[in-house]
Amino acid sequence: MNTTQPQHFINVLKKCKQSSKEAVENLESFSDFKKYMHIQRPVEAELEQQINEAYTSPEARLILVCGGVGDGKSHILSYLKSKYHFLNDKSIFYLHNDATESFSPKRTSIETLANVLQPFSDAELEVGGFQNIVLAINLGALNNFVDSEEGKAFSRLKAYVYQKKILESVIADEESPDDHIFRYVNFSDYHMYQLTENGPKSDYIKGIFQKVTQQTEDNPFYQAYLKDYEDDREIVAKNPIFQNYELLQYEDVQDKIISLLIQVMIKEKLIISTRALLDFVYNLLVPSVMENMSHNHIIEYVRGQEFQDYVACLLPFQIFEKVDASAIHRAIDQINPTRIRTEQMDQYLIEFKSLKEGAGLFANHINVSRLPYLSRSLFQNSPWRNPDSKEQGSKKRLIKLFVYLYYFLPKENHDFFRDETYEQFMRYLFYWNKRERGKLAKLYKDEVRDAIYKWNGEANGDLVYVQVGQPQTQYHALQKLEIEAHIDNKGILPDSELFKFLTMMTIQFRTKNVIYESDTAVPSIDIDFSLYALLIRIKNGYRPNKKDKFQFIKFVEFIEKLNNSGNQKNEIVFESKQFGKSTRYRLQYDETFDQYSFMET
Numbered sequence: 241m242n243t244t245q246p247q248h249f250i251n252v253l254k255k256c257k258q259s260s261k262e263a264v265e266n267l268e269s270f271s272d273f274k275k276y277m278h279i280q281r282p283v284e285a286e287l288e289q290q291i292n293e294a295y296t297s298p299e300a301r302l303i304l305v306c307g308g309v310g311d312g313k314s315h316i317l318s319y320l321k322s323k324y325h326f327l328n329d330k331s332i333f334y335l336h337n338d339a340t341e342s343f344s345p346k347r348t349s350i351e352t353l354a355n356v357l358q359p360f361s362d363a364e365l366e367v368g369g370f371q372n373i374v375l376a377i378n379l380g381a382l383n384n385f386v387d388s389e390e391g392k393a394f395s396r397l398k399a400y401v402y403q404k405k406i407l408e409s410v411i412a413d414e415e416s417p418d419d420h421i422f423r424y425v426n427f428s429d430y431h432m433y434q435l436t437e438n439g440p441k442s443d444y445i446k447g448i449f450q451k452v453t454q455q456t457e458d459n460p461f462y463q464a465y466l467k468d469y470e471d472d473r474e475i476v477a478k479n480p481i482f483q484n485y486e487l488l489q490y491e492d493v494q495d496k497i498i499s500l501l502i503q504v505m506i507k508e509k510l511i512i513s514t515r516a517l518l519d520f521v522y523n524l525l526v527p528s529v530m531e532n533m534s535h536n537h538i539i540e541y542v543r544g545q546e547f548q549d550y551v552a553c554l555l556p557f558q559i560f561e562k563v564d565a566s567a568i569h570r571a572i573d574q575i576n577p578t579r580i581r582t583e584q585m586d587q588y589l590i591e592f593k594s595l596k597e598g599a600g601l602f603a604n605h606i607n608v609s610r611l612p613y614l615s616r617s618l619f620q621n622s623p624w625r626n627p628d629s630k631e632q633g634s635k636k637r638l639i640k641l642f643v644y645l646y647y648f649l650p651k652e653n654h655d656f657f658r659d660e661t662y663e664q665f666m667r668y669l670f671y672w673n674k675r676e677r678g679k680l681a682k683l684y685k686d687e688v689r690d691a692i693y694k695w696n697g698e699a700n701g702d703l704v705y706v707q708v709g710q711p712q713t714q715y716h717a718l719q720k721l722e723i724e725a726h727i728d729n730k731g732i733l734p735d736s737e738l739f740k741f742l743t744m745m746t747i748q749f750r751t752k753n754v755i756y757e758s759d760t761a762v763p764s765i766d767i768d769f770s771l772y773a774l775l776i777r778i779k780n781g782y783r784p785n786k787k788d789k790f791q792f793i794k795f796v797e798f799i800e801k802l803n804n805s806g807n808q809k810n811e812i813v814f815e816s817k818q819f820g821k822s823t824r825y826r827l828q829y830d831e832t833f834d835q836y837s838f839m840e841t
Contacts, residue, residue, distance in 0.1 A: 248535040249464040250481065256452075256522040258515060258566075270322040274315070276458065277518075279447040282739040283430040284316045290423045291374065295326055295333075299420060300369040302360045302397070305376040306406055307427025310513030313337075313376040331371065338377040349381065354390035361393045365421065379428060383407050397422060411740055432512055433502045435670040435738040439663060440502045445517065446494060452521055453489040461485075472539065478613045479542045480553035484525045487555050487610060493648055497524075497559065503662065504571035506743060506769050512568060523565045527553035547621035548634045554611070556644030577647045578640060582656045585643065592639050598624045601642060607649040665772045673741035674733045684725040688747055688767070691775040692723065695784060695799055703813060706803055718813040718824075722752040723802055726762045744768040751805040763801040771795060813841065 254260060255273055287305060294301040305313050314337055321327045327335065336356050338349065347355070354361075359369040377385075385391050386398040400422045405412040411429050416422070433442035452461050465485060469476045476482045487493055501517075504510045512520075530538055530553070551557075563573045588605070592598045599622040602608050608615040623634040647657055671679040696705035703718045726748035748764040756762050767775070771792055778784065789796050813826050824841045 247460070247464050247467075249461070249468045249485075250526070250530075250533070250535050250538060252460050252464040253481075253522055253526055256518040258519040270318045273460065274319070275322070276460065277448070277451050278315075278319055279444060279451065281312070281316075281430065281444055283312075283425060283427055284319075287316060287425045288320060290425060291320065291324070291327070291333075294372045294423070295324075297372075297420075300359065301372050301420075302357065302422050303372070303374045304382070304401075304406070304422070304424040305374060305427070306379055306382060306424060308511060309378060310515050311427045311511075312514050313427055315514065317374065317376055327374075333372045333374060335374045336376070338375060338381050350385055350388045350390050353377075353381075353385050354393070357394065357397070360397060360421070362395055363393065365396060379407060379426075409742060409744075411742060429740045431739075431741070431743070432505065432517070433498075435666070435673060435741055436736065437667065437670055439666050440506075442498050442502060445498050445501060448514075448517060448521070449488065449494045449497075453485070453494075455489075468535075475539055475542050478545075478550060478617075479538070480550055481526055481530065481538070483611060483613060484553075484555040484558065487648075488525065490610065493555075496648055500559070500572055500575065501568070503575055503659075504568065506666070507662065508571040508574060509743075509768070510567060510571045516566065516568060520566060520568045523562060523569070524555055524558040527558060528562065528565070529553065547617055548637060550613070550617075551634075551637055551641055554614070554641065556641060556648060560644060561640075577657050578643050580657055584654075584656055585646070588642070588646075589639065592635075592642070596624060597622060598635070598638070602645070605651055606642065606645045607651050608645075610649055661773050661776050662769065664776075665769050668772075669741070669743070669745060670738060672745040673738050674735065675728075675730050676732050677727050683745075684727075684747065684749075687772075687775050687779055688749070688765075689723065689725075691778045691795075692749070692799055692802065693721075694778050695795075697783065704799075704803065716814070716817070719803065720813075721803060723749045724752055726750045726759070728759070749802060751802055754805045763798055765795055765798040 287303075290303050294303060305317065307313055317335055317337070321335065327333050334356075338353060357373065357375070358364060359371060360373065382401065386394065386401055391398060396418055400416050400418050401407060403414050403416040404424060405414065406424055406426055432444050433440045451459070453459075455462050457463070465482065469482070488497075501512065501520075505512060529549075530541065533541060552561075559569075559572060560576050560578075562569050564570075588601060591601060595601070597619075599618045602618060608618070618638075623632070623638065668680060668683050671677075693699065693702075693704055697716070699705055699718050702720050702722050704721045706717050706719050744766045746764050746766050748759075748762045750756065750762045765771075774782075774784070774788060774792060784792075813824050826841045827836060827838050830836075
């Protein structure tokens with residue numbers, strides 16, 4: 241049983257802030273708060289296995305713990321140090337965090353690293369050693385080291401890094417002759433969410449939310465919440481921080497926030513660290529106006545707050561309107577529900593303008609019982625009852641709140657904010673990473689192939705527009721291009737949930753009857769969400785403009801590679817467009833008689 245005296249709620253929440261000392265990681269400490277907040281991830285299980293294998297191995301091993309900035313390498317290593325006593329015995333294991341440790345200010349980071357890794361240099365490997373080394377290192381630093389002057393003394397390590405493709409955006413398991421000496425875990429192969437056939441989900445983010453909200457004796461957040469609740473129930477009842485916390489306790493609200501976070505990781509390519517996620521939790525619970533207030537100051541503020549100020553502090557506004565709070569908030573602003581126009585939502589907005597009492601729409605369509613103070617106070621503070629122009633700002637804020645609450649707390653489930661293009665992309669991403677190529681037929685045959693033929697304008701059949709000389713408005717050149725999907729034959733993965741995966745799909749097409757030197761010579765394109773969304777728009781009739789062609793220059797190059805192996809050496813079609821009429825002429829080369837023919841088609 242937890243006998244520690246609970247702190248005030250705001251003080252416990254502040255531990256989640258980016259600036260909190262709890263957010264600072266080092267390998268030597270693992271506080272009680274961090275122990276409570278710790279959630280095992282698949283990458284931790286892989287690293288733990290590597291460390292235990294090294295512990296029982298007769299040979300010393302170097303374990304590379306690779307990844308990006310803030311992805312949790314230090315946190316997991318400090319957790320494992322607290323779990324395994326042998327990791328604290330430097331005669332057996334030496335743990336080094338390249339991002340934070342340096343022996344001498346006179347040495348560069350590369351010189352320091354060369355010194356740390358000396359036992360695994362080519363020369364020392366011939367002698368053999370006994371001390372295992374676990375090196376936490378960012379991929380950029382690893383790349384700089386193996387390519388440096390000092391790195392020349394580590395050719396076997398460099399060969400291992402390249403054989404395992406650690407520095408590439410691929411998930412590979414190539415064998416290396418030095419697998420018994422070097423091991424690695426790449427945090428960049430893992431994500432905060434997993435892929436499933438029914439769409440992405442995140443056990444990890446859900447775990448963080450539940451650590452904060454679960455009603456247990458060992459939860460410092462919940463115990464602090466209870467203490468403040470018992471101290472002054474009247475204030476807590478209208479304190480937005482507590483209302484937001486109570487709202488976050490609902491699992492369906494958690495799931496919708498998780499969906500938003502996964503969307504911005506995919507759509508905006510946002511990398512979210514655990515540190516940033518906890519800071520986000522703090523920001524969605526604590527309004528900016530209360531940011532630097534003490535517990536007593538907050539009580540005084542709540543006691544005198546106006547209803548419209550209370551509304552502005554509620555969780556939906558903390559998610560969608562707090563744009564400057566963090567990179568996560570800025571990314572979420574791009575998928576704000578108010579940016580999505582639907583016929584039903586337009587109807588509600590019309591009703592807000594036409595009804596004498598707009599507050600009734602909340603009672604009809606929103607589950608306002610989850611926000612008791614709002615439910616009790618909305619009608620008596622309704623701006624629709626007061627024609628004063630000063631109330632117009634309050635009215636606009638409540639209409640926005642309606643849209644946000646219709647996203648989070650609708651009385652009846654709906655799919656008004658559904659993004660079908662995103663959902664289809666995530667299904668394809670699952671099948672592609674699972675290597676279930678049969679489920680990708682529509683992607684290859686309809687969507688990518690369509691875009692290739694329509695990129696420069698729809699020409700019909702197997703004809704594509706090609707550029708000959710300067711761009712023309714009256715005359716256009718076309719060629720016949722016959723292409724087919726190029727698929728690898730790797731076996732389907734058995735997993736129903738994928739934790740290690742790439743967030744873009746590499747698609748290959750080959751021109752028929754063309755012989756390529758190798759699979760890597762076949763034209764390929766990496767399709768991320770933004771490119772996929774454009775392909776769907778093209779399929780539906782959109783014509784890419786100059787900005788699109790500049791932004792997706794890789795797709796332009798991909799099409800050019802296919803066009804270069806097309807039929808233009810033997811046949812080319814010219815199209816004349818005048819006064820709305822289109823006429824085509826065919827220039828054809830007869831190889832047998834070495835003759836050209838030119839005719840109208």
